[in-house]
Each structure stands twice: as structure tokens, then as C-alpha cells.
Amino acid sequence: xxxxxxxxxxxxxxxxxxxxxxxxxxxxxxxxxxxxxxxxxxxxxxxxxxxxxxxxxxxxxxxxxxxxxxxxxxxxxxxxxxxxxxxxxxxxxxxxxxxxxxxxxxxxxxxxxxxxxxxxxxxxxxxxxxxxxxxxxxxxxxxxxxxxxxxxxxxxxxxxxxxxxxxxxxxxxxxxxxxxxxxxxxxxxxxxxxxxxxxxxxxxxxxxxxxxxxxxxxxxxxxxxxxxxxxxxxxxxxxxxxxxxxxxxxxxxxxxxxxxxxxxxxxxxxxxxxxxxxxxxxxxxxxxxxxxxxxxxxxxxxxxxxxxxxxxxxxxxxxxxxxxxxxxxxxxxxxxxxxxxxxxxxxxxxxxxxxxxxxxxxxxxxxxxxxxxxxxxxxxxxxxxxxxxxxxxxxxxxxxxxxxxxxxxxxxxxxxxxxxxxxxxxxxxxxxxxxxxx
Numbered sequence: 001x002x003x004x005x006x007x008x009x010x011x012x013x014x015x016x017x018x019x020x021x022x023x024x025x026x027x028x029x030x031x032x033x034x035x036x037x038x039x040x041x042x043x044x045x046x047x048x049x050x051x052x053x054x055x056x057x058x059x060x061x062x063x064x065x066x067x068x069x070x071x072x073x074x075x076x077x078x079x080x081x082x083x084x085x086x087x088x089x090x091x092x093x094x095x096x097x098x099x100x101x102x103x104x105x106x107x108x109x110x111x112x113x114x115x116x117x118x119x120x121x122x123x124x125x126x127x128x129x130x131x132x133x134x135x136x137x138x139x140x141x142x143x144x145x146x147x148x149x150x151x152x153x154x155x156x157x158x159x160x161x162x163x164x165x166x167x168x169x170x171x172x173x174x175x176x177x178x179x180x181x182x183x184x185x186x187x188x189x190x191x192x193x194x195x196x197x198x199x200x201x202x203x204x205x206x207x208x209x210x211x212x213x214x215x216x217x218x219x220x221x222x223x224x225x226x227x228x229x230x231x232x233x234x235x236x237x238x239x240x241x242x243x244x245x246x247x248x249x250x251x252x253x254x255x256x257x258x259x260x261x262x263x264x265x266x267x268x269x270x271x272x273x274x275x276x277x278x279x280x281x282x283x284x285x286x287x288x289x290x291x292x293x294x295x296x297x298x299x300x301x302x303x304x305x306x307x308x309x310x311x312x313x314x315x316x317x318x319x320x321x322x323x324x325x326x327x328x329x330x331x332x333x334x335x336x337x338x339x340x341x342x343x344x345x346x347x348x349x350x351x352x353x354x355x356x357x358x359x360x361x362x363x364x365x366x367x368x369x370x371x372x373x374x375x376x377x378x379x380x381x382x383x384x385x386x387x388x389x390x391x392x393x394x395x396x397x398x399x400x401x402x403x404x405x406x407x408x409x410x411x412x413x414x415x416x417x418x419x420x421x422x423x424x425x426x427x428x429x430x431x432x433x434x435x436x437x438x
Contacts, residue, residue, distance in 0.1 A: 003038045004314075006041075007067040010043065015079040017310075024053070041073055042055055043067045043080075047060070064089055065089065068098070069096060077101045078102040099317045101127045101313040103131055125317050125331075133296070134299050134309065142212050142213055143329060146286065146288050148290060149291055151288050152288065154209050155250070157247055158206065159196055159199075159201050170246070174233070199225040199248065206223055207220040215339055227248075231265050234397070238399045239430075247265070266430065268433060273285075274435065281298065282299070285435060352405075353432035353434070355432055356428065357397060357398070359397055361395055373417050377416075379402050384401075401432065
């Protein structure tokens with residue numbers, strides 16, 4: 001049988017890793033796919049020095065559109081990242097009747113609805129396993145392995161950079177800014193780390209997970225997103241004293257009123273397995289009605305782990321080349337005519353527990369004032385931790401854990417508490433999830 005020809009757009013970390021895996025495991029891949037797979041074309045930003053394992057017999061060009069338009073290419077593998085020109089190239093590949101594999105979470109989160117509609121019309125497949133959690137096969141697990149289940153909720157540590165920073169802050173007592181600099185030196189964070197530390201990268205991935213879990217359109221703009229740059233060493237320490245760890249969590253849940261989609265720092269009980277996922281590793285916890293909880297753990301980035309997911313998609317697409325269009329696995333897990341426009345809940349309607357840290361005057365009656373406000377807003381306090389004032393400082397820290405309340409209730413309480421003369425500075429608020437069945 002004629003080999004399947006691959007055209008790779010981008011021979012960077014993931015692109016070169018993909019070519020390498022296709023060569024080193026060529027025999028095993030052919031056994032699984034039913035035919036050989038070869039990299040016939042590749043596009044790079046700048047020609048020169050692009051000789052890499054797996055591309056020795058590849059036509060390499062600096063014209064990505066030429067690869068997309070080549071009649072010799074069966075599958076276009078988009079690994080250049082970002083929204084443009086990736087979006088235009090993928091749409092052209094689909095227009096040309098070519099299947100597409102991508103690791104581009106921003107592309108899928110922003111333009112996935114359009115891309116999948118075009119692919120459906122043209123009868124081609126767009127595969128994107130590597131777009132979420134690197135080498136962890138979480139898309140396949142939810143879309144296929146759990147297809148007999150209703151998904152209740154998903155909680156994920158899906159950005160390795162943020163997880164590395166929070167792990168270092170906890171284990172070594174370091175400050176956020178100090179660890180961020182090291183993450184940049186190690187290549188975990190970009191020169192501009194905004195996408196990682198402010199939650200945008202995780203929000204792209206959570207948007208995709210939510211869509212395949214609940215059969216809703218991709219709606220990145222509706223993901224509530226909050227970063228970790230305001231997490232202090234104090235918060236990490238107090239969380240630990242209370243039996244929690246702080247993680248930058250992506251969380252999506254189906255409720256009677258709609259779907260929650262949110263990314264923010266979260267206190268998780270340290271006894272939970274996902275709370276013990278450290279360093280740059282990723283993990284996704286899925287609660288399903290029939291299976292219960294299942295945890296998917298592994299490398300969320302890197303050349304070989306991500307290439308592993310890309311090549312798995314290439315194999316799946318190769319297998320589907322002779323499959324009837326109506327018998328393929330749907331892009332977003334549900335048949336296209338079964339995608340529901342279920343409302344996305346605004347944060348005011350989301351219910352969680354909270355960690356609050358306040359700086360107050362060390363004098364009688366302060367806690368009574370705060371408790372009165374909390375009681376008026378029907379917010380129950382579950383635990384209180386008060387620190388002794390430092391010598392020469394008349395203020396103390398009060399740390400509170402609350403029971404589950406609506407975000408709107410907490411917003412209203414904080415707005416009143418911060419007006420008290422006995423309270424100074426900002427009030428630190430971090431959401432708490434126990435990750436049990438609701």
C-alpha cells in the first residue's frame with residue numbers, strides 16, 4: 001500500500017520531535033497504522049541548518065503554503081503555533097481536501113468551531129490531541145474511552161510553567177518573581193510569560209476540554225481567567241498549615257443552570273492525588289457518572305511527549321483514510337447536530353469555598369465586625385487562623401476558610417469588610433475546591 005505522505009509546518013521543538021518519532025518508531029507505527037508514514041515535505045521559517053533526524057529525505061522549504069498546496073501531501077501537520085498564519089494555513093489545507101493534525105491550543109480554542117465545520121463539509125479529519133496536556137491522551141480518553149459516561153466535572157493542572165512556580169514556592173520558600181526568572185532561564189517560561197502565569201494558556205486548553213466533555217461549542221472568550229502572579233509566599237505557607245496546596249487549576253463543571261469554565265489559583269486538600277502533581281508535570285482529574293474519578297498524569301510539554309501525541313493523531317488519521325465519513329469519531333466527541341448551546345455560567349453564579357487573608361489591627365472586636373458582615377451575607381466560616389503580630393507592628397493576619405457560597409455573596413462581603421477601619425490593604429481571596437462529588 002502506498003505510504004501516507006506528511007507535510008509538517010514548523011520544525012521547532014515539537015516539529016523536529018515528530019519527524020524523529022516517525023523515523024525511530026517507523027516499523028511499530030506502520031504495524032499500528034496499517035501502512036508506512038513518511039515526512040515528504042516540511043516548512044521552516046528560515047532555510048539553513050534544518051537537517052534533523054527524520055527529515056533526511058524531506059523536501060524542506062520556507063514556503064508553508066507550498067506544503068499545504070502540494071498534491072503529494074496527504075496530511076498537513078501544523079506545528080507553528082499561534083493564531084496567524086496557522087489559521088489561514090489550516091483552512092487552506094481543509095479547502096484542499098487534506099486532513100490536519102495540530103498541537104495548537106490557541107487555534108482550536110479560538111477558531112475550532114469554524115475549522116471543524118469546514119472539515120465536516122469537506123469530509124476531512126482535524127486531530128488535536130497534543131493541544132491539551134502535551135503527551136497525556138486526555139482528548140481520546142474523554143472523547144472515546146469515557147463515551148458511555150456523562151461527565152460531571154473536570155479539574156486540570158494543564159500548564160507546567162505555573163505548576164513549576166507554585167511547587168518551588170511551596171518546597172523552597174521562594175517568592176513568585178524569583179522562581180519566574182528561573183523558569184525563564186530553564187526555558188519553561190517565555191520572555192513574556194503572560195500566557196502561562198496569567199492563565200491564558202490554561203484557558204485555551206480548558207475551553208477544549210469543556211467542549212468535548214459537555215458537547216458545547218468552543219467559547220474561549222467565556223472562560224473566567226485569573227493568574228498566579230498575586231500569590232504570595234504567605235499564602236502558600238498558610239495553605240499548607242491548613243492542609244491544602246495551591247494549584248493553578250482549570251475547572252469545568254456541568255450544573256442545572258449551565259456550564260462553569262474557570263481558571264484560577266485554587267486551594268486543594270493535600271491528600272488529593274492531583275494536589276501532589278509537582279514541577280512541570282500536568283494532570284487532569286475527570287469525574288464521570290459511571291466510572292467515578294479517573295486521573296490522567298504525565299508530561300504536559302516537551303519535544304518527545306508532545307510528539308508522541310502528534311504521531312498518535314497521525315496514526316488515527318491514517319487509519320480513517322478508508323473509513324466511511326459517518327463512522328469517524330466526531331471532532332468534539334458528539335455528533336455535529338448534537339452540539340448544544342448550553343449557557344456558560346458567569347462567575348457571580350458559581351459556588352465555591354474560599355480562602356481569605358486579611359491584615360487587621362490587633363485589637364478586640366475586629367473579628368466580631370468581620371463575622372457580623374459574613375453572617376449578614378449568609379457566609380459560614382469553616383476555619384480561622386490568626387497570626388501573632390510582628391514586634392513593632394500593631395497588625396496581624398487573619399486567614400479564614402469559608403463554606404461554599406456564591407461568588408456574588410463573597411464579592412459583596414469583601415466590599416464591606418475592606419471598608420472597615422480595622423482592615424488595611426487588599427484582601428487576598430483564593431477559591432477552594434475539595435474535588436469531591438457535588
